[in-house]
Amino acid sequence: xxxxxxxxxxxxxxxxxxxxxxxxxxxxxxxxxxxxxxxxxxxxxxxxxxxxxxxxxxxxxxxxxxxxxxxxxxxxxxxxxxxxxxxxxxxxxxxxxxxxxxxxxxxxxxxxxxxxxxxxxxxxxxxxxxxxxxxxxxxxxxxxxxxxxxxxxxxxxxxxxxxxxxxxxxxxxxxxxxxxxxxxxxxxxxxxxxxxxxxxxxxxxxxxxxxxxxxxxxxxxxxxxxxxxxxxxxxxxxxxxxxxxxxxxxxxxxxxxxxxxxxxxxxxxxxxxxxxxxxxxxxxxxxxxxxxxxxxxxxxxxxxxxxxxxxxxxxxxxxxxxxxxxxxxxxxxxxxxxxxxxxxxxx
Numbered sequence: 001x002x003x004x005x006x007x008x009x010x011x012x013x014x015x016x017x018x019x020x021x022x023x024x025x026x027x028x029x030x031x032x033x034x035x036x037x038x039x040x041x042x043x044x045x046x047x048x049x050x051x052x053x054x055x056x057x058x059x060x061x062x063x064x065x066x067x068x069x070x071x072x073x074x075x076x077x078x079x080x081x082x083x084x085x086x087x088x089x090x091x092x093x094x095x096x097x098x099x100x101x102x103x104x105x106x107x108x109x110x111x112x113x114x115x116x117x118x119x120x121x122x123x124x125x126x127x128x129x130x131x132x133x134x135x136x137x138x139x140x141x142x143x144x145x146x147x148x149x150x151x152x153x154x155x156x157x158x159x160x161x162x163x164x165x166x167x168x169x170x171x172x173x174x175x176x177x178x179x180x181x182x183x184x185x186x187x188x189x190x191x192x193x194x195x196x197x198x199x200x201x202x203x204x205x206x207x208x209x210x211x212x213x214x215x216x217x218x219x220x221x222x223x224x225x226x227x228x229x230x231x232x233x234x235x236x237x238x239x240x241x242x243x244x245x246x247x248x249x250x251x252x253x254x255x256x257x258x259x260x261x262x263x264x265x266x267x268x269x270x271x272x273x274x275x276x277x278x279x280x281x282x283x284x285x286x287x288x289x290x291x292x293x294x295x296x297x298x299x300x301x302x303x304x305x306x307x308x309x310x311x312x313x314x315x316x317x318x319x320x321x322x323x324x325x326x327x328x329x330x331x332x333x334x335x336x337x338x339x340x341x342x343x344x345x346x347x
Contacts, residue, residue, distance in 0.1 A: 002082075003177060003209040004047040004070065009079035011040040011065050011233075039065040041233035042079070049176075052203050052210040054224040054241075058321045062233040063213045064103075067179045070211075071101040083177055097126055100170035104182035107162070108169055109154045115165040116150040119172060126173035133172065140168040143198055160191025167198070178203075180212045184219055196222045217314035231321060241313060249316045252290055253309045254283040259302035270297060279304075284311075 014034045018025070040062045047053055057063050068074045070081060072088035072095070081088060086095035102108075109118040123133045141147040144164040154162060163183060170178065180199075184192045200223055203210055214220055220227065220241070227244060229237040237244060254271070258264070258279040267273050270293050271285035285293050290308060298306070 001049050002046055003049040003051070004045075004081070004083050004211075006046070006066075006070075006081045007044050007079060009040055009043045009066070009069060009081055010038070010077045011062075011069060011074065012077045013037045013039060038233045040069065040076075043230065043233070043235055045228055045235065045238055047209060047211070049209055050207040051226065052199075052212065052224050054220040054227040055211050055213045055230065056220065056227055056317065057213075057230040060232075061230045063230060064181055065233075066230070067101065067181050067211065067213065071099065071179055072096075073101075097173060098175055099177040099179065100173075100175040101179045102166055102170045102181065102183055104163065104185040107154075107166070109162070109165055111155050112153055114151045115146075115154055115157075115168070118154075118165075118169060119150070122169055122172050128173055136172055136174065137168070140171060143201065144168060145194070158191075160187045160194070163187060163191070163195060164198075167195070171202070174206070175208065177209045178211075180210060180214075182214055183212070184214060184216055192216065192219070199223055217312070217317070221313060229317070229320070236320065245310045245313065245316050248320050249311050250287060251284050251311060252287050253311060254285055254290070254293065254297070255305075255307045255309060256281050256283065256297065256301075256303060257305040259304050264301060 013036070015037050016028075017033045017035050018028060019033075043062070043066060055063050055066070065074070069076055070083055070088050072091045075089045084095065084098050086092055086098075088095065109115055110121075119133075119137060122128075123130075128136075137150075138147075141150060144167065146161060146164050146168070149157060149161055150165070154165065157165065167183070183199075184195050187195065196219060199210070199212075202208075203223075210223075212219065212223060225240055227237065227239070227241050228235060229244070237247065258281075261279045263276055263278050263281050267281060267283070271283040273281055273283060275282040283293075294306065294308070297303070
């Protein structure tokens with residue numbers, strides 16, 4: 001059953017273009033020039049109930065704008081969307097009680113008050129029964145290991161502790177859809193892992209629908225099987241993480257361990273040599289030449305170990321956003337959009 005259904009969703013902003021100089025500023029009071037920014041340009045996708053989907057893209061791609069549309073914070077220019085059968089921008093109270101939005105760069109907790117006071121406020125806003133509130137709060141504080149911190153003012157907490165409190169506040173009313181906008185931004189490795197482990201466990205137990213945006217590919221690889229990649233407001237890929245590498249990576253990595261402690265001087269004839277630490281080295285080679293190059297390497301040099309790997313996911317995605325590509329056939333045989341230059345504006 002569909003939890004989220006988005007069809008040709010578009011959001012366009014008119015942005016005032018101010019010219020330099022006093023005379024131009026005065027003229028701008030009477031006659032203004034505007035640019036149109038297509039933050040979201042005809043986006044369509046569907047997400048089943050219980051799915052956890054990564055929503056990826058560079059800064060300015062339209063990720064946050066899409067989440068704001070799905071949460072009803074802003075109105076679309078055109079197109080349609082339903083979440084749990086509701087139209088988000090109609091802002092019905094029944095819908096508000098069934099989803100949560102967590103933004104890593106925005107706080108929903110009162111800064112100078114202990115988190116427990118904000119939790120009590122959420123209890124009243126969402127009309128949570130006292131017994132259910134206590135049970136959920138105990139469960140979430142235990143899972144996120146912050147029980148001893150809920151009486152401490154939020155401003156005194158570390159960034160990782162604050163983010164865990166934000167997650168508790170978002171989940172107290174047991175939402176069926178959770179929209180996460182970069183929940184681990186700025187967190188240290190330990191805090192990132194705790195948030196990852198919690199989200200993975202909670203989603204598996206409650207079967208809630210989750211959309212996750214993140215610039216940390218380890219978050220994505222740890223939590224999601226499916227990824228939607230958006231750039232310049234348009235969807236460039238919708239499928240499994242493995243398909244991203246298969247579709248957009250033209251090279252693979254061959255890891256070599258030579259029997260001789262000296263790395264051969266002519267190794268670069270087979271590909272791009274990097275990460276050299278004798279007797280080990282790695283080669284970046286075209287995917288379609290792997291059998292040919294492996295045969296040549298094994299016949300020419302004495303090896304102790306050879307392995308072939310796909311390039312790291314973050315490397316492939318970064319390449320998508322920084323280079324112009326020819327249209328690549330999609331899974332249904334039609335031409336997929338090109339990975340154009342990334343924008344420098346914010347989402």
